Amino acid sequence: MEKNETLSGDKPRPWQSYHTVYTNAKAGMEGVDKEKVQRIVYETSKGSKYFENEEKKEALLRQKIENMRAQSAKLSAADLSHYQTVADRRILELEAMRDLSRIWLHVDMDAFYAAVETLSNPSLKGKPMAVGGLSMISTANYEARRFGVRAAMPGFIARKLCPELIFVPTDFKKYTHYSELTRKVFEKYDPNFMAASLDEAHLDITEVCKERGMSCGEIAEELRKCVNEETGLTCSAGVAPNRLLAKVCSDINKPNGQFVLTNDRMAVMTFISSLPIRKIGGIGKVTEHILRDAFGISTCEEMLQKGGLLCALFSHSTADFFLSVGLGIGKTDTPQVRSRKSISSERTFSATDDETLLYQKLADIAEMLCADMKKGGLCGRTLTLKLKTASFEVRSRAVTSEKYICSSEDILKYASKLLKAELPISLRLMGLRLSHFNEDKIGAPSDPTQKTLNNFIVSGDLSRKNLDDPKSLGLDINDQHLMNNMEGSFSIESHELQHYGIRDPLASNNLEDLNVHHCTSTDSVEAEKIHEPSSNKIADKVITKDMAGEVSQWKESGLSLPGQLEGGSPDRMNQVIMHNEAVFSSEQKDELVWVDDYKCSLCGIEMPPYFDEERQEHSDFHLAERLQKDESRIDSRTSALRQRSVQKDHISSQSKRKKRKPSPKEGGHLSIDMFFAKSNLNF
DNA sequence: GGGACTAGCAGGG
DNA sequence: TTCCACCCTGCTAGTCCC
Structure with missing residues (x-):
């Protein structure tokens, strides 16, 4: 956290830089003392693990913003001109797609869960109340909101803000019942309405307005009255040419109110021009922070003004979204089928x-x-x-x-x-x-066996037996699965391991492991027995065994290997291959040859000819092993291996053909990077 | 280059 | 004194195969 100290010598106010969502404007929170809320949230959270993690995330975000600023500053005049042209063209295309023919209505029930609870327990009326518990609250009534209490706030913080706050446990059965009552009303106005949640829905009221010769405002009024009669609850409505704007509009006169934005381009542009970006669905705390601090964008209109920068620094779809927000363009269609994913x-x-x-x-x-x-x-x-x-x-x-x-x-x-x-x-x-549900056409390839990593690995073997197309053999998916399971275990495991970018085993500095790698299957059992989590050294050795077992189990289970094994922990995987190779080395002959240009004559490991660097490393490994054997009774063994290791490190460092995906623990990438930044900015 | 896949995150309710 | 949910969608990067 940054220290905030004013020039006038006021006391530091560290909470001012603690960015919480709890102080954002929300219906019913207009008169809230934001600084007080921020201070209490800060003081209640400070020092907790949650707080520490938030600080980490904030630091990453600040770094991201700095990077984006730097990238932005690097843009030459020619670049800016180019991206401005791109933005202008895209704005024209989006403008051509603007649809002002539909009238959308967004209904939002007022403090839904809290209102339902008050309905069933009228003694709660007029008292600050929240639905949820001390760990988290789902919603708060308007009395509680005046204290700064709001949805998604931990209950213990809410109680600090409002000590007399009443907590009511959630009762989804009750909310679902009332939700169904509201939906029966919605159906009368749009049989294909889109329920966004239990308490929100989008309705296309174009037809009903025409049929009944009523204005959209009158329809909204009638619908709200009808909902109130059926449920005893109030709701707010927004009417606009598209869903994006209708949702913004429904929030304007909350609670128990409505706002109509006419289907007119000028009206839309005027409405959107000064609208804060945070009001738009899809722009949350992080995006708002980035747009404001990196590009000075606070309103929707500024999205258009800085369109060139947005096109230069964000992905195509993200930039498109920002530009359409600046134009007040949203979706106007009703999707036919919305299946869950x-x-x-x-x-x-x-x-x-x-x-x-x-x-x-x-x-x-x-x-x-x-x-x-x-x-x-x-x-x-x-x-x-x-x-x-x-x-x-x-x-x-x-x-x-x-x-x-x-x-x-x-x-x-x-x-x-x-x-x-x-x-x-x-x-x-x-x-x-x-x-990847069974009815999910995209997720269910005609030949699912083709697409998993496991299958790719196994297919190397199968292809050489002309078995790579199970259908040609009249096999179904299960047959293929079975067939995979029946593959010879070691060769496949080794092949798998090679495929995961396993580097030179000698690159490991833990020479003690070499002793472990020669243990037999009996040793394996013993190793399991002596497993003590408190002993790192032993645990490492056992992990080696475990991991080898895991790889085998993964294959047996018909699964592709998890990311952690695949790329996240090369050292552990190194240990696995060292173990397996060492076991086979007991049968080794002196010289390595690649049988059928594919299989190592010494250990049986399989490696395609084009894995030239890996083959070289593998060959070095056997060489080192031989040296080790030859010098087994000489103390100089270790130094010889170290020498080889150093040589191999040098060789490996030159090998860049196969890049290992960095694990998150290594800080290989940042979330916001992934979400926003283009991967290939060529200026 | 496109599709499949894993991993991660933003955002909304 | 201690305590920060659950569920879902959609988008991104990176890797790999075809």
């Missing part, structure tokens, strides 16, 4: 590193997800494990199965493998998400 379940708990407990919680989540999937009759192929560490760092690990899964056993089986690769770890949240 994924389903997930997640739970927060007290942070723990107890592996038994973590697996138990994972099993619970798998059960919950399975139950939800059964309700929807869904089966999916991609399972994503979401983790939030004790320090609030969020990670996700995904795996794509060759078959569709929906049973809790299958979900847990794959989820456990993903979790295992992350241990040891202290977590406060785990979540499971399944996507």
Whole structure:
């Protein structure tokens, strides 16, 4: 956090630079003392792990903004002129696509959950109340909002802001019932209305206005009255030529009000010109911060004025979105089918590193997800494990199965493998998400076996047996899956490992590992037995064994390898290949030849001819192994290996053909980078 | 170059 | 004194195969 100290010698106000969403203008919060809210939020949060993580994220954001400023400053006059032309052309194209023929109405129920609770318990009326608990509140009534209490705020902070705040637990059954009542009303005005959530909907009222000869304002008025009669609740409405603007309009006269923006280009441009960008759906805290601090953009109109810069520094689709915001252009169509893309379940708990407990919680989540999937009759192929560490760092690990899964056993089986690769770890949240549903045409390739990493790896083997097209053999997906499982285990594992960009085993400085790598399968069992998390050295060795086992299990399970194994931890993977290769080295002959120009005669590892550098390294490995053997009784062994290692380091450093994807832990990329910046800016 | 895939994040309710 | 959810969509980068 930056220290804020005024020139006049006022006391420091560090909370002023703590950027929280809780002080943003929201309906019912107009008279709130923002500085007081900011100070209380800051003081309540300060020192917590959450706070520390927020500071980290803020620092990254500031760095990102600095980078964008620097990139912007680097643009020459010619560049700016070029991108201004690009922006002007795109603005013309977007303008040509402007559709003023439809009338959209956005309905937003006023403090929905809180209003429903007050309806069922009138004694709450007039008192500050929030729906939720001490950890998080879902919504607050207008009495509570006057204290700065609002949705998505932790309850303990809300209580600091308003000590007399009443907490009411959420009751989704009740909200769903009232939501259905409102939807029955919406249907009368637009049978194809789009429900955005339990308390929000978009309605195309073009036809109903024509049919009934009423103005859009009259229709909105009538609809709101009807909702109130049916439910006893109030709502607000916005009417505009598109959904983007209608949503902005519904917020203007909240609560229990409405605002109409006419279908006229001039009216739209006037409306949008001074509109703060934060009012637009899709522009949140981070985007607002970047646009304001890096480009000086605060209003929608300024999006157009700085269009050249936006085109130069953001991706095509992002720049397009910004320009259309500047023009007040939004969607006017009604999508025919909106199918869900994924389903997930997640739970927060007290942070723990107890592996038994973590697996138990994972099993619970798998059960919950399975139950939800059964309700929807869904089966999916991609399972994503979401983790939030004790320090609030969020990670996700995904795996794509060759078959569709929906049973809790299958979900847990794959989820456990993903979790295992992350241990040891202290977590406060785990979540499971399944996507690539069976009805998802895009996600269900005709030959799913072709697309997974595992299959690519195995196909190397299959192709040489003319088996790369399972269909040509009359095999279905399951047959192919089975066939993969039946492949000879070691050659494939080795091939896999090579494919993951495994470098020279000698590059490892841990020469002690060489001893471990010669252990037999019996040693493996012993290694498991002596596994002690408190002993790093032993744990490392066991991990080596575990990882080898994991690779085998991954293949057996018919899954592609998780990212963590694939690229995130090359050292660990180095250890795995060292182990496997060393086991085979017991059968080695003196000279290495590539059998069929593919297979190592010494250890059986498979490597295509074009893996020239990897082959060289592999050959060096066997050479080193021979040296080691020859000098096994001489103390100079270690120094010889070190020498080889140094040589190999040199060779490896020149090898850039296959780039390893940096792991997030290595800070290889920044989120905002990925989200916004173009990858190939050539000025 | 396009598609599939993993990983990560922003944003909204 | 300690405490910051859950669920979903959509977009991005990077890697790899075809």
